Amino acid sequence: MSDPxxxxxxxxxxxxxxxxxxxSDQTMFKGVHWGKAMxxxxxxxxxxxxxxxxxxxxxxxxxxxxxxxxxxxxxxxEAFGVPVPLLLIALMTFVLITSSGTMALAxxxxxxxxxxxxxxxxxxxxxxxxxxxGMQAYEWSKLIHEGVRPWANPFGAxxxxxxxxxxxxxxxxxxxxxxxxxxxxxYKVFAGHYxxxxxxxxxxxxxxxxxxxxxxLYWHFVDLVWVFIFAFFYLW
Amino acid sequence: MSDEYENKSGYQAQxxxxxxxxxxxxxxxxxxxxxxxxxQDLYHGHTFITKWVFCxxxxxxxxQYFLTAVFTGVVGLIxxxxxxxxxxxxxxxxxxxxxxxxxxxxxHGMIMVVYFLTALFLGGFGNYLIxxxxxxxxxxxxxxxxxxxxxxxxxxxxxxxxFFVPGxxxxxxxxLYPPQTILEGTPGSGMGILLMLISLALFVIGxxxxxxxxxxxxxxxxxxxxTLMRMPLTVWGIFTAxxxxxxxxxxxxxxxxxxxLDKVIGTSFFMPTILKAxxxxxxxxxxxxxxxxxxxxxxxxxxxxxxxxxxxxxxxLISVHARKNIFGYRMMVWAIVGIGALSFxxxxxxxxxxxxxxxxxxxxxxxxxxxxxxxxxxxxxxxxTLWRGNIRINTVMLWCLGxxxxxxxxxxTGIFLGNVSVDVPLSDTYFVVxxxxxxxxxxxxxxxxxxxxxxxxxxxGRFLNETLGKWHFWTTFLGAYSxxxxxxxxxxxxxPRRYYEMYDSPYMTSAVGMNEFISTAAFLVxxxxxxxxxxxxxxxxxxxxxxxxxxxxxxLEWHTSTQPPEHGNFGERLPVVHRWPYDxxxxxxxxxxIPQTTPPSEVAHTKVEKT
Numbered sequence: 011m012s013d014p015x016x017x018x019x020x021x022x023x024x025x026x027x028x029x030x031x032x033x034s035d036q037t038m039f040k041g042v043h044w045g046k047a048m049x050x051x052x053x054x055x056x057x058x059x060x061x062x063x064x065x066x067x068x069x070x071x072x073x074x075x076x077x078x079x080x081x082x083x084x085x086x087x088e089a090f091g092v093p094v095p096l097l098l099i100a101l102m103t104f105v106l107i108t109s110s111g112t113m114a115l116a117x118x119x120x121x122x123x124x125x126x127x128x129x130x131x132x133x134x135x136x137x138x139x140x141x142x143x144g145m146q147a148y149e150w151s152k153l154i155h156e157g158v159r160p161w162a163n164p165f166g167a168x169x170x171x172x173x174x175x176x177x178x179x180x181x182x183x184x185x186x187x188x189x190x191x192x193x194x195x196x197y198k199v200f201a202g203h204y205x206x207x208x209x210x211x212x213x214x215x216x217x218x219x220x221x222x223x224x225x226x227l228y229w230h231f232v233d234l235v236w237v238f239i240f241a242f243f244y245l246w
Numbered sequence: 247m248s249d250e251y252e253n254k255s256g257y258q259a260q261x262x263x264x265x266x267x268x269x270x271x272x273x274x275x276x277x278x279x280x281x282x283x284x285x286q287d288l289y290h291g292h293t294f295i296t297k298w299v300f301c302x303x304x305x306x307x308x309x310q311y312f313l314t315a316v317f318t319g320v321v322g323l324i325x326x327x328x329x330x331x332x333x334x335x336x337x338x339x340x341x342x343x344x345x346x347x348x349x350x351x352x353x354h355g356m357i358m359v360v361y362f363l364t365a366l367f368l369g370g371f372g373n374y375l376i377x378x379x380x381x382x383x384x385x386x387x388x389x390x391x392x393x394x395x396x397x398x399x400x401x402x403x404x405x406x407x408x409f410f411v412p413g414x415x416x417x418x419x420x421x422l423y424p425p426q427t428i429l430e431g432t433p434g435s436g437m438g439i440l441l442m443l444i445s446l447a448l449f450v451i452g453x454x455x456x457x458x459x460x461x462x463x464x465x466x467x468x469x470x471x472x473t474l475m476r477m478p479l480t481v482w483g484i485f486t487a488x489x490x491x492x493x494x495x496x497x498x499x500x501x502x503x504x505x506x507l508d509k510v511i512g513t514s515f516f517m518p519t520i521l522k523a524x525x526x527x528x529x530x531x532x533x534x535x536x537x538x539x540x541x542x543x544x545x546x547x548x549x550x551x552x553x554x555x556x557x558x559x560x561x562x563l564i565s566v567h568a569r570k571n572i573f574g575y576r577m578m579v580w581a582i583v584g585i586g587a588l589s590f591x592x593x594x595x596x597x598x599x600x601x602x603x604x605x606x607x608x609x610x611x612x613x614x615x616x617x618x619x620x621x622x623x624x625x626x627x628x629x630x631t632l633w634r635g636n637i638r639i640n641t642v643m644l645w646c647l648g649x650x651x652x653x654x655x656x657x658x659t660g661i662f663l664g665n666v667s668v669d670v671p672l673s674d675t676y677f678v679v680x681x682x683x684x685x686x687x688x689x690x691x692x693x694x695x696x697x698x699x700x701x702x703x704x705x706x707g708r709f710l711n712e713t714l715g716k717w718h719f720w721t722t723f724l725g726a727y728s729x730x731x732x733x734x735x736x737x738x739x740x741x742p743r744r745y746y747e748m749y750d751s752p753y754m755t756s757a758v759g760m761n762e763f764i765s766t767a768a769f770l771v772x773x774x775x776x777x778x779x780x781x782x783x784x785x786x787x788x789x790x791x792x793x794x795x796x797x798x799x800x801x802l803e804w805h806t807s808t809q810p811p812e813h814g815n816f817g818e819r820l821p822v823v824h825r826w827p828y829d830x831x832x833x834x835x836x837x838x839x840i841p842q843t844t845p846p847s848e849v850a851h852t853k854v855e856k857t
Contacts, residue, residue, distance in 0.1 A: 018279035035473045035823070036282050038465045044386045047466050048458045051492065055454060058496035062543075066500065066536055070515060074531035161512040161528070169531055172513035176504070213389040214289045 014041020043220045049227045060235050063180065064242055067173045079165035081244050084153070099244050102145045103236065106185075109138030110233045113226045120204070120219040128222065129199040135229065136192035139185050146182050150175070174243060181239055184232045191225055276845035278471040278822050286383045286467070288814060300396070302388035303813045304459075307395045308374030309705070314395075315366035318402055322357040323772050325350045334765025336747045344746040345433040348417030351744055352434075353409075355420025356442070359548060360449060361402055363690055367555035368453070368491065369398060371697065372460050372484045374705070378803035379481050381469025381821050383814045385459040394459070397452025401445045408434070408441035416442045419744060421545070424516035424537050425529070428509040440509060443502045450499045453491060460488045469802075471823035475579065476842070476857065478801045478827045479572065482579050483558020486586040487551045493590070494547035501540040508532070538600055542593035549686050550589040554582055556693040557624055560649050562827075563696050564628055566799045567643040568635030569838050571828035573627045581620035581627075588617040598666050599673050607666045614664035618657065625654055636831060636838070641715030642797075645696030648723045649689050656685025659734065674744070677737020680730045688726045695722070695778070703792030704803060707810055708785050718777035725771035732760045798839045801827040805841055826857040 014021070021040055022030055031040050039047055071078055082095035089097055116131035153174075157164045163171040198204060203217040210217060291297040301307060329350045332342045342350075373391065377384050385391045408415040417433030418426060426432050428439055464477070464485045477485075504515040508529075516537040517529035565572040572578060594602065594610040628650055637643060659681040663669045672678065695718070702710050741748070741757050748757070795804040807817025821843045829840035834852035846856075 016282055019282075033473060033475070035278070035471050035476075036466075036468050038474070040282070042466065044462055044466055048387065048462050051461055052454070052458055055457075055492040055496060058493050059500060062497050062500035062540060066504065066515065066540065069533055069536045069539075073533040073536070076531060160507065161514070167531060168514055172507070172515060176507060176513070180503075213387075215287060215389070 016040050043224075045220060045224045046227070049224045053227065053231045056231065060181075060238070063177050064238060067177060067242065070169045070173055071167075074167045074169045076167040078167050079163065079170050081246070084158075084165055084170075085149075085244055096244055098145060098149055099240065102142055102149075103240055105138050105145070106142045106233050106236055109135045109142070110230055112138065113229045117223045117226045120199070120222040123205065123219070125199060125202060125205065128219075129196055132192055132196040132199055132222065136189050136196060139189040139192060139229075143182060143185055143189065146178065146185075150178075177239060177243070181232070181235060184235070188225070188229050188232055192229070195222060195225055275850070276824065276847050278824065281470055281820075283467075286386075288384055289388060290813060300392055302384070302392050304373045304377050304385040304388065304391060305705075305811065305813075305815075307385075307391055308370050308372070310395050311365055311369030311373060311398065312371075314399060314402055315362050315370055318357050318405075319362040319366070321406070322354050322362055323775070325354040325357070327769060327772055329354065330765040330768040332746065334762045334768075345414070345417060347746045348419070348744070349415050349433050349438075352417050352420050352422075353405075353415050357405070358687065359420065359552070360446070361405065363552045363686075364453075364491070364548070365398060366694060367552060367690070368460065368484060368488060369395065369456055371480070371555060371559065372488070373456070374701075375480055375803060376460055376463050376484060377467075378806065378811060378815055379478050379801055380464060380467065381472050381802050381816070381823060382463055382467040383816065383820070386462045386467050387459050390455045391459045394452050394456035397448055397455065401448035401452060404441050404445040404448060408438050408445070411437035411441060413438055421538075421541060422505070423541075424505060424508065424532075424534050425518065425520060428505065428517075429520070429522075429527075440506065443506045443509070446502045447499055447506075450495045450502075453495060457488045457492045460484060461492070469820045469823060475576070476823055476826045479558040479561040479575070479578055479582070480555070480801075481558070482582050483554045483556070483561075486582050487554040490547040490554070490586050490589060491551050494544045494551070496544075497540045498544035501537055501544070504540075505537065535597075535600060535602060538597050539594070542596045543590075545596060546593040547586075547589045549682075550585055552686050552690050554586060556649070556690040557582060559697050560646050560693045561624075561628065561631075562801070563642055563693075563700055564631050564646050565828050565830065566700075566797050567640065567646070568632050568637045569830045570631055570635035571826075571830055573630035573633075574623075575826065575828065577623060578627055581624050584620040585617060588613060588620070592617055595664055595669075598669050604666070611664055611666050615661065618661060618664075621657060625650065625657070640699075641710070641712055641719055642696045642700045644716065644719045644723075645692050645699065648719065649692040649696065652684055652692060652726070653689040656681055656683075656689060660685060672737060674742055675737035676733045676741050676743055679743050680733035680737060683733075684730050688730065692723075695719070698778070700797065701803075702782075702785070703796050703809075705810055706786060706789075707792055708789035709792050709796065710781050710785050711789065714777050714781040714784070718774060718781065721774035721777070722771055725767050725774060728767035729764050729771060732764055736760060795841075798837065799827070800825075800829060800839050800841045802842055805843055825854070829854055829857070 019034060019040065021027060032038055034040075085099055086093040086095045087097040088094075112131045112134045116128050116135060119127040119131060153171075158171045158174075160172050160175045162168045198217060199222070202208075204219045204221065207216040207218065209215060289296075289302050291301060291303075296302075298306065301310075328339070328342060329347065331339050332347055373385065376382075413434050413436045415434045416422070416427065416439040418435075418439065422439070422442070428435055432439075434442075464481060468477075504513075507513045508515055508517055512528055514529045514532035516534050517527075517532040518534060519530040520527040561572050561578060591613045592610055594606060595614045598607045598610075628646075659677065663672060663678065663681055699710050699715055702708070736757055739756060792809070794809050797804070802821055802823070803811070805821060806812075806815055822845075823842045824845050825840065825842055827842050829835075831838045832840055832849070832852050832854045835849055835854065840849055840852075840854060846854075
């Protein structure tokens with residue numbers, strides 16, 4: 011989006027601008043859609059949720075007396091007869107980050123009112139997310155076949171399984187919810203609800219392309235969280 | 247206040263005609279820049295269900311929250327009666343076993359802190375007052391707001407269901423410390439604790455939906471002229487408490503999820519290796535201290551989630567009923583924000599005896615004592631607001647005065663407990679019980695009562711009866727002191743809390759009379775609340791009708807198109823704000839109050855300050 015124009019109010023850059031926005035009436039974040047502001051604050055709250063999970067993981071890993079399993083061995087995948095460490099995770103991360111790219115493009119085309127491109131890109135993002143969830147399901151089932159359980163695991167500390175399934179499960183739930191919404195939004199884009207301003211079935215609020223951007227914020231957040239989970243679980 | 251508001255910071259004076267929309271008679275000193283946003287799109291319900299049940303009007307949602315919270319509060323009150331029955335007169339009520347007693351303690355604590363006080367202040371007062379006070383038509387996401395209440399309702403239903411499951415509700419203490427909480431032997435360690443954890447998770451989800459609404463409404467949906475520094479302190483208190491809740495509840499959610507997994511599928515997040523009757527349990531390798539850290543990272547901000555709205559509301563009530571501007575408005579705002587920020591750095595003062603590193607304790611003792619500074623500033627400012635004010639000693643003011651006294655009392659014992667060396671001998675005694683009941687039980691309840699008497703005419707259009715109100719106040723105030731003052735003494739002689747009975751311990755002999763006295767007082771104080779219930783019923787039937795703006799207050803909620811306000815709050819046109827809400831007894835003014843909507847040109851001859 012380009013810079014908003016506020017009638018009777020001069021937007022200034024930098025810290026001074028922030029101070030004058032904060033001191034002004036009506037809105038603190040000038041020109042920011044309510045839904046967008048809401049998503050940012052929700053994501054801040056969600057950041058605390060994931061931070062609590064990851065800090066608990068660090069504490070749990072530190073306090074268990076049993077040895078922590080070696081991630082390069084546990085997460086290795088056999089490719090052409092050779093075990094390649096972190097192969098599946100690399101693929102999963104690549105797919106998820108790529109879907110962030112398609113999401114960003116979808117937002118751009120949405121604001122340009124390019125209905126077709128926007129719709130296809132939202133759909134591509136949804137498929138990327140679905141692929142990620144599918145690969146995660148494969149990884150889970152592989153680990154379960156190898157005997158890893160939330161309460162025990164053959165490679166070392168039981169907490170490894172507990173934290174792994176809980177945190178990737180919580181993240182996977184986030185991705186799945188995102189995928190569901192992406193499919194719904196793809197339908198809404200193709201059906202032209204954001205151009206006609208058709209009212210939402212539940213909320214009765216008028217449709218607008220800003221909704222794509224709001225969902226995009228959520229999607230980028232989910233990807234960013236994955237980067238942290240990736241670093242803490244697979245690289246540490 | 248902000249002197250540079252109109253001239254320096256980018257507000258270019260344009261012709262006022264285009265801006266106010268009226269014929270160009272308004273002088274330029276009344277200039278307020280035009281609305282940034284179009285009118286809010288509201289969904290007006292037409293059927294009974296969309297108007298009163300699944301309603302999207304924040305005022306109705308506020309009342310729904312209020313009534314549900316009061317219902318849980320009554321349950322909590324009855325539980326406290328049962329506890330006092332056992333403590334004051336052990337064995338008199340044979341049906342109260344030790345297990346029951348622990349269940350009462352646990353459910354009383356959890357209900358009062360989370361489901362009663364938090365829901366009532368943020369869900370009840372927040373929903374009703376925020377849109378009205380900042381001059382918005384409704385919350386910014388009415389549909390999400392409606393979901394928020396119903397999620398809370400389900401959370402309460404799940405919590406209440408735990409009374410009726412096999413084994414009863416959890417009896418682990420409201421802090422739910424593992425490993426004991428989920429092990430056999432603790433009452434309600436089966437279904438009870440599970441329902442408690444599910445209910446807490448639902449509460450957090452429901453609250454998050456509401457909290458987003460409160461925050462965005464304050465930040466992005468204020469009316470023309472309403473700057474942050476012109477908001478009533480009520481809004482500041484509720485807003486800051488909401489910010490705290492949005493950042494603190496995640497820790498509760500995470501600990502609830504982890505404990506549920508420990509309970510249901512046998513993970514060992516919080517469970518160390520445990521020997522039970524000579525056998526090693528399946529659990530092992532977890533950290534119980536981790537739970538305590540997570541819990542109190544939520545638990546301490548939670549104290550301020552309850553206290554900050556009370557601070558804000560009481561500031562407004564005192565100012566209105568002492569006919570004086572609040573002393574040091576900016577200091578009050580910054581104190582609220584400062585307390586809110588500091589509240590995230592004091593949590594481990596609940597854990598001095600948990601076995602963590604003692605040096606860690608001294609860090610938290612320091613931060614705890616620092617937080618007393620902004621809190622004390624607020625108390626001084628309330629007293630200085632009263633100083634030489636034109637005080638109306640009505641029921642509302644009595645509750646406010648009661649609050650100040652009680653809060654100072656509880657605050658001072660807080661300084662005792664904040665110091666590690668004093669806390670260690672006092673921890674887990676009745677001194678702690680007396681402290682936190684004074685500071686976050688009685689004090690906020692006093693504010694709630696004052697707020698009910700104050701805003702009842704707005705919500706229903708009728709005054710509550712003053713005589714009954716005064717009876718209600720004096721019995722509650724004196725009774726509460728009769729309960730909690732002796733409890734400090736019980737703590738000093740070392741009576742431990744959460745004990746079902748003292749049996750033949752030396753405490754029995756010296757404390758028995760006092761326990762009987764406390765229990766009797768507790769029965770009376772609980773019963774005194776029926777004054778209020780009776781008063782409400784009587785008022786709704788035959789109460790005196792309130793004129794518009796009966797207390798002659800300045801803030802926007804009293805200046806709506808109708809009283810009680812309708813959906814949309816302000817009729818055809820949103821109000822335009824020109825000043826803060828505390829212009830009382832301004833020299834030279836016609837009345838002793840100048841509403842926020844009064845333009846400067848109308849009061850140019852008075853000594854009103856620019857705010």
